Amino acid sequence: MLGFAKVGHVFLSVTLLILGMLGNGFIGVVNVRSWFKSKRISWSDFIISALALSKIILLWILFLDCVSMVIFSKALAELRPLEVIDVFWTFTNHLSIWLATCLGVLYCLKIASFSHPTFLWLKWRVSRVVMWMLLGALLFSFGSAMSLICELPIYFLLRETAGAGNVTEHFGKQMGEYQQIHVLNMLWYTPPLILCLASYILLILSLGRHMQQMRQSRSSASDASTEAHRRAIRIILSFFFLLLFYFLAFSITSYSYLLPSSEMATIIGQLITMLYPASHSFILILGNNKLKQTFVELLCCECGHLKPGSKGPLAP
Template sequence: MPISEIILLIIFGIVSFIGILGSGFILVVNGHKCFQSRKMTTYDFLLTSLSTSRFIMQLGLLIYYILYFTLKINSRLFLDYLIFFSWMFFDMISHWCATWLNVFYCVKVANVANPIFLWLKARINVLVPRLLGLSIAIFMVTCLPSLVDYFGHTKWCNLTETLLENASQGGVCSTPDSFFIPIQLSFYVINSCLSTISIILLLISLWRHTRNLKKSGVGVKDLNTQVHIKVMAFLLFWFLFNFVDFVALLVYSGLAIWTDDGTVHDLHIGIWLSVFPSAHSIILILNNPKMKEMYICIIKKMYAHIISIGHSTS
């Protein structure tokens, strides 16, 4: 392997490992909390679904990249397509979970004097799990025609390696990217629109709340304002990293549609596609006081353990 490829693989491994640890930490802590209380709130359900989907997605992608660049797996093998479909499915689930989590935050925190919004506020705990399930079901149903079209189009493809190499590269075989990424991009746009609306509503709510406090002569550093600002910071960070993820997917889509060189293996794209879920997992931990306290405690214990090992060896 070239040295540049090794460096990129190491960077990808570090970014993915951070995301896997973050999602795994959220999953374990949240699961332990639900097991002790014997109940699962809507927030816990969204957080558990999000961390589970991201854990599976990033772990599978990391294993695949390691196998591909160390064992040089043939990009036309069944494993290649299995990894792609698994990544697309769990990536889309994680985006829907994150989107409905943003909507849940917005409805719970924002104060908007609108009958529809007030109706949502009273029923959001029941509606969000159903909307998440409906979103995933719609995504799966939407993918079915493309799935049938893809396998119908590639039934004479070189899956058994019986065709010449230049035949498979000349358009006889088609990668799954060109069939499914347009659908994925469409759902990305829907997710981004819903999250943008949530951010705008929270901004309006925070601005009105701060204006009312100033009129009444009360300081703006009250608890409600702090909650607004905290949730706003969380959503803005999500929006920033989601934008990076969306741009990376656009670049990947362009490469996949206009070329046929197995761009799923491009480590540059893999790194950018892993930045968003990894960063968002860390933001979720830091945004939750109990998880943040436990996370810092674990880091301190690990640091103390490493120091003690260093002293004992010296």
């Protein structure tokens, strides 16, 4: 049963890797080509491109971890270079989450409409706000990666002790210390979650006010501002739910050595973990007019309904 699960694990990992590479690679190619043509790039395109690059790196790290766990699980368990890979994964993981959060904040500042002085001050300085958020994202990602160094020695000691069945009083103390450090490290995810949730709430409130104004003026409810609100809300909400599933999978993988079927729990956790970087790219494509138009044109060309270089069905 476990052998069949490992084969399915590798197959699904390869599938998610291919899907993620296609989606994120498509985003990177389209935005970089547009950047070279126009000699400039917007903040949203820059963040989306950086997000796609970080998720490509994250996908490869997760995929190599999946394959090594299936093929060389016992041989790689004691290799110290894995600690360096874990630190690099932590940095890329946090950076990816922060970039998605920065994108949600950017959408909120550009689309939402409020008369509060603080919001107006941020809205008028949106470029400066995004720039400082990106710098803060790098610092937070670096800090989270450095904090992992304190946790790794205890983690490897606990895994070796639990595998040997040597549960002693010292093991209990080490377990308590590891859980404390692990909980503190999980707090690094709190700021992006709060900002993501705040952006979503502000967009919902702004959309409600806008719809009320449209009803009072008896205008059409499907104007450009309403569609922009709804599109941004769908992007932020989908990212929020994917992030929650991602945290759940990460927790399963981190504590898998304590479960009765630790290897099966690790397999399930790793597959759910790969789902976020693989699927989020397609949500971004469907939520971005330029990416969606190029994607539809590419599909039409592949199906033979559109000649290369001609205008697509979504072109103005």
